[in-house]
Amino acid sequence: MNFKLETNHNIVFFTGAGMSAESGVPTYRGSGGIWNEYKWEEYACESAFQKNPNHVLSFHELRRIEALKCKPHSGHLIIKKIQDKYQNTTIITQNIDGMHQRADNQNVIELHGSLWKIRCQADGKKFEDLENGPYANRYCDCGEILRPDIVWFQDMLDEKIIKKTISTISRCLLFISIGTSASVWPAAGFPKLARESGAYCIEINPEKTELSSMYDEVIREKAGKGLELFLRGLLS
Ligand code: OAD
Numbered sequence: 001m002n003f004k005l006e007t008n009h010n011i012v013f014f015t016g017a018g019m020s021a022e023s024g025v026p027t028y029r030g031s032g033g034i035w036n037e038y039k040w041e042e043y044a045c046e047s048a049f050q051k052n053p054n055h056v057l058s059f060h061e062l063r064r065i066e067a068l069k070c071k072p073h074s075g076h077l078i079i080k081k082i083q084d085k086y087q088n089t090t091i092i093t094q095n096i097d098g099m100h101q102r103a104d105n106q107n108v109i110e111l112h113g114s115l116w117k118i119r120c121q122a123d124g125k126k127f128e129d130l131e132n133g134p135y136a137n138r139y140c141d142c143g144e145i146l147r148p149d150i151v152w153f154q155d156m157l158d159e160k161i162i163k164k165t166i167s168t169i170s171r172c173l174l175f176i177s178i179g180t181s182a183s184v185w186p187a188a189g190f191p192k193l194a195r196e197s198g199a200y201c202i203e204i205n206p207e208k209t210e211l212s213s214m215y216d217e218v219i220r221e222k223a224g225k226g227l228e229l230f231l232r233g234l235l236s
Pocket of ligand 1: 015016017018019021022027028029030033094095096112150151152153178179180181182183184204205206207209221222223224
């Protein structure tokens with residue numbers, strides 16, 4: 001990096017499914033990707049839920065069970081270490097598995113919601129749902145069936161979360177993207193926002209992505225090793 005980072009500077013880690021891959025959580029695209037095995041039209045959209053709620057809920061139930069079998073890896077712990085020193089560090093994640101929180105990472109913005117929250121589509125009420133299921137047959141006081149608080153295909157992102165994300169990224173000096181294919185909008189636009197706002201941008205990903213050429217620095221490694229190299233650079 002060609003600048004000295006002060007402990008009060010703003011840092012953003014922008015994470016996607018590749019961040020959780022070394023924990024054992026499958027990614028969405030590429031080999032072993034969830035959307036190769038499951039059609040999102042049947043499992044991850046409001047119309048599928050309206051048609052057959054139990055079908056959709058059991059898919060998410062399975063994802064919770066699988067996520068609970070996984071543990072944070074060394075990369076999550078490195079983020080924690082960095083956050084202990086640089087307190088204005090925010091994690092903006094597309095992941096819904098709660099792995100950052102389990103690693104005690106702080107200031108986590110969940111862009112796409114969480115497997116561990118449920119909400120009412122009718123009145124917008126949200127509930128923490130930290131127990132491992134069952135999702136099925138749970139109703140809001142208003143009578144509506146509760147659904148996972150996840151941004152499914154064709155859903156809008158929460159406006160407050162978008163605003164907070166944009167303002168955090170616009171103010172950051174260092175932006176590190178880890179393990180995202182940058183193919184889902186609006187999240188795919190955030191690295192460019194960081195760049196246009198003047199942040200130094202780093203990509204950690206073993207594969208090239210659509211956005212690789214816009215980064216100041218690319219670390220072609222998996223998240224754990226990539227973060228280890230990044231930390232070494234930060235401390236040198
Ligand atoms: P993708 O599955 O689209 O992309 C995963 C990225 O992680 C790819 O670029 C891989 O090269 C990279 N990768 C794989 N293993 C890695 C590792 N060990 N370390 C670092 N990188 C690795 O996942 P996302 O970009 O997160 O939406 O997908 C975005 C959204 O699409 C998800 O949030 C999800 C999905 O539909 C919701 O759940 C709402």
